Structure formats: C-alpha cells, structure tokens
Amino acid sequence: MAFIPHIKAIQAFEAAARHQNYAEAAKELFVTPAAIGQHVRHLEAYLGFKLFQRQTHGQNRLIPTAQAESALIDFQRGFAAILAGLDHLRVDETSNQLTITASQAVVSKWLLPLLEDFTTRYPSIRIRLDVSDRLVELSAGQADIGIRCGNGQWANVAKQHLFAEKMVVVCAPTLELMAAQPSDLFQCTFLHDTHPSSVMAFPSWQDWFSTQGLALPAEHKSIAINAPLALIEAAARGQGLALVRYQLVKSDLEQGRLRQLCCDHHYPIDWGYYLVWPQTQEERACVATFRSWLLDAIVND
Template identity: 40%
Template sequence: MPAEEAREALEDISQGLDLLESGLKKLRGRKARSVVIVTASQALVANWLLPRLEDFVTACPSIDVRLDVSDRVIDLAHGEADLGIRCGLGQWKGVKATHLMAEEIIAVCHQRLVPVGEQPTAGWIADQTLIHDGTPHPGGEFPSWAEWLARAGSNRMPSDRGLKINSTAAVIQGAIAGQGVALVRKALVAQELDSGRLVHLLPQQHWPVKWAYYVVASPKALRRYEVSAFHDWLVEVAHAADES
C-alpha cells in the first residue's frame, strides 16, 4: 500500500475510534462519572482533608473521590492509588511532589487538664504525663520533650514516666482522651484545636520542622483530568490557608 493511502487509512481509523468513543459516552449518558483515588494518613484525612472536601465536590460534581486512609506508604508509581498527600522531605521515587504546606510541632492537651484560671507554663507541662511519639521521622528534626521544654524555658528535665506510643494517630487520640500532653504536628490537630477539645499550649513557642506536606502522583496519573483537577485544587486550598 502506498504511503499516501496508508496515511489516509490511519486518519480514517483514528476518526472512527473517536466517533466510537463519543458514541459510547452518549450511551453511558451524562451520569458517567470519573473517579480519583486519594491516599493519606488517618490523622490528616480526619483533621485537614475531610473538612475541606465538600468544596471540591461542589466545584467538580462529576468527579467521585475515594479515600484510601492508611499510614503506610502507598505505591503511587505503580497505581495503588491515583494521588497521595505525604509528609516528608519531598523526595519520593517515581512521582511528582508538589509542596502544599509547611509543618511545625506544638504541644497540646485536652482542655480539662488545663488548670482553671491559670496560664500553663513550661514547668507545669514538665510535671504532666508526657506522651512520647516513637514514630520514626528521618531527617525531619522533630524535637524530643527534653529539647522542646528546654527551649520553652523549663529548668527541669522531664521524667521518664509517661506514655510511649509508636503511632502518631494514637498519640493524638491519647491527647484527646486526656491521657497527657503530646507533641504533635499542628496540621494533624487543626479540627481538634478549632473545636476546643485540644488546647495549644505555649503558642508563642514555634518549632518548625524540615518535613512538609506534599501532594504526590505519578506523571501518568496526572495526565488524567480528574487527578489533575484534584491535584490543583489541593494546591490552591493549601496555599490559600497559608496566606490567611
């Protein structure tokens, strides 16, 4: 077959496939919906993502969001989910990482633990049951209780008593249950602080860490409209919150 005829045949085939796809869409009707699978940790989903998700649903009603809530690192490069929100140094193989927001460590406790009519001090905190997060945070420069209290002005080393937990979500739940004072990532307790269940102790003390939040996805996944739309919405929401 001559080259010119081959090109014409390919064009006809391409047009035919386009017409077939258009016809299938009409058969499916306007109720056909796109789905984006988003993975994030339990604490981040509950305290940061869910309260904002209705805005995305309103803006993009044709896209269904499915949440894969997990503290393990999902393999996004090989399609275990379409998109994820991760906290770390921003370097993960096989995915594009876009910065969402910085993070800092704060001290919190249940409001019923705070002495009525008194302002908690570093010394008061040192005397409380301290909840220790044993979750690894490589490269994040997260403070220990001893480091945090020393910077806060306490002249006493914290005792070894307290709760030692190897789950960030469980550390937060321990604080919510009134089991003691915890050092936590601020974004993970945003809703609890807004509701008043948790109190931000010594808010004048800031301890930014190197870990930050990123939206991550494979380049292939980002070529899909629904994934790109959710990615861009996350970036917009996070940056707007930083500016407010």
C-alpha cells in the same frame, strides 16, 4: 507464568524488612509475629543465607543484609505491579475514579473535612481513599495522587509543596494548668508519640525541651502511644500533654477540643506536606481537577 515458590514467605519478608520488626509486619498481614518469623526462617533456609542482621535493642531490630536489600527492591516492584493490575481490573483507566493516598492521620484530621466541598463541586468524580501510613508506589499505579509529609525528596513523582509544619504542645481545655514557661510542664503526664515514620523520626519531648535549654526529667509520668490519632484523642480527654504536628490539631484548636500551651515555644521542622503524583504518566483530567481544587482550598482556608 512460572511457579513462584514461597510467595507467602516473600510477602512476610518484604513487610518485616519495611517495618524492621515482626510485630508491625504481622499487623499488616493479619497474622502473628511468630508466623512472620517462621516464614522468614523458611525463606532463609531455602536461600541458604540470612536475610536480616538482628539487633538486640531498639524498636527496629531487623536490618536487611546487603543481599536482602537488593532483592527487596525487586520484590516491592513486583507486589506493586500486582496491585496495579488489580486496580486496572476494578476500574477502567479512562473512568472518573480518583484514588488518593495519604496517612490515616492526614486523612482523618485534614483531608476528610475538605472533601465535602470537592464532591459537591465535582459529583461526577468518584473518590477512592487509600489510607495507609506506608509510602504507596504511585509510579506503579497504586494511586493517582497522594499527600505526603516529608522533605520532598521522593523518586519518580512530581510534587507541589502545600504548607510547612511545626510541632506544638497541646492539652485538653479542662486540664487545670497554667504553663507560661516550658519548665511549668514538668508536673504533667507526657504523651510520647512512638509511631514509626517512613520519612524521619518526629521530634520527641527530649528534643523539644533541649531547644528550650532544658532536659526532660528522667523520672516523669508518661504514656507511650504508637498512633497519632490516639495520641491526639488522649490529649483531648485530659490524659496528658501531647507534642503534635500543628496541621493535625488545627481544627481541634479552633473548635476548642484542645488548647495550645507555651505558644511562643513551638518547634519548627524542616519538612512539610506535599501533593505528589506520577511523574512519567500522562495526567488524567480528574487528577488535574483535584490538584487545582486542593491548592485553592488551602489558599482559602
């Protein structure tokens, strides 16, 4: 195999391009944003041209150039192939290990409570959870099956729609608030979800109020949180109101950790949750078993 120059710089560039900022890339690679920037500059010097159009405003300030975009696809395929090779070394393809990929919020708030039933019914199938907010490349063998939230438009995967989603307003049961109408919420602290989505932007408080014919006051108490689980926890602790995906707080509402406000003013969204698996690979028995079990579990929930 030929020597690959600047492999760490390529890895830094791929992460920075995917997140469109150095800070998130640094978190993923366990280095500092300055180190990511230095790697990118070294790669640009080696290539002789810029890899990003740098924006001065907004959270996503790095826009890959056309040349960079074309190379990025090859880099990502290469890294996916390396990870697939590692997985093949860890466990033989004919074994009963099942790797499931989903976001941290979906795993924690929805999938984990269900899995006890699966492991009880099918003890011979060993579950491995790949918890990641990025879209794992299923066709490259990084996982056997995944749960994704979006509009269902993904390449190289077979899919099964699980259920729709909507945005709801929630708060702690201890929060003393009588909110019959959306305008009653203006006195509260608003928890803003700034979590970057690989699918699409989640509706904001401004979006929610606009559907009610109102505008969020420019001067309002707020806390910005870039992690859905932390946002839900802040709401449960009485630190403010959260605009969240219903499926992520359904159990909290049923258990009384949260209560829903303005129940007649939810915000439907045009995407939902899907079960996805590689389209081109022969289906393993444990994948078919998990898919059948999950669909039954949703029907019976």
